[in-house]
Amino acid sequence: NAGVMQNPRHLVRRRGQEARLRCSPVKGHSHVYWYRQLPEEGLKFMVYLQKENIIDESGMPKERFSAEFPKEGPSILRIQQVVRGDSAAYFCASSEGMAGNQPQHFGDGTRLSIL
């Protein structure tokens, strides 16, 4: 399967713990996007990264959230000191070129549940 791979598919954390979500883009794609989706709502943009660079993090909360896309390895979305409101589905997408020029392809998502 050469698609976007996300893991884990489901993640349960207690309040105050850290959540770490991983995303491996389609082979050859160097653009990665993270989105959050609450039940019955659309996708909300969080952050756009290229290898080793954060291009746009305007949709990401200023505190507790961070993202990286290292030269080697998957992109990581990290949520520190999780709260109940962080419960959502987190989707990663990748594209070959910039958003708009190339369509984005989505992974299966990570469903994060906070106890």
Add this chain to the structure above:
Amino acid sequence: QKEVEQNSGPLSVPEGAIASLNCTYSDRVSQSFFWYRQYSGKSPELIMSIYSNGDKEDGRFTAQLNKASQYVSLLIRDSQPSDSATYLCAVEIQGAQKLVFGQGTRLTINP
């Protein structure tokens, strides 16, 4: 005004009929538009992209774009129960290098 607006539905269409989904957007200079299908509990799946005014057909799907009126639509001909899903409209925000999604329209095809 939201950047991308869709009627959240639900939209019910009898099997075999044409389903029409609409989307309006606020950014006049947007150039790229996408329709995604999302089944419950699953990831969004790209089904159509359109970049210029007019119609674009792919099988039973037709995307229509009118930049002057700032709307994009998706028509599904010969609707099947398997088409029942939420359809997300996504618009490129010029210069921002990102897509903005509408809230989605839930479509139900009734056998």
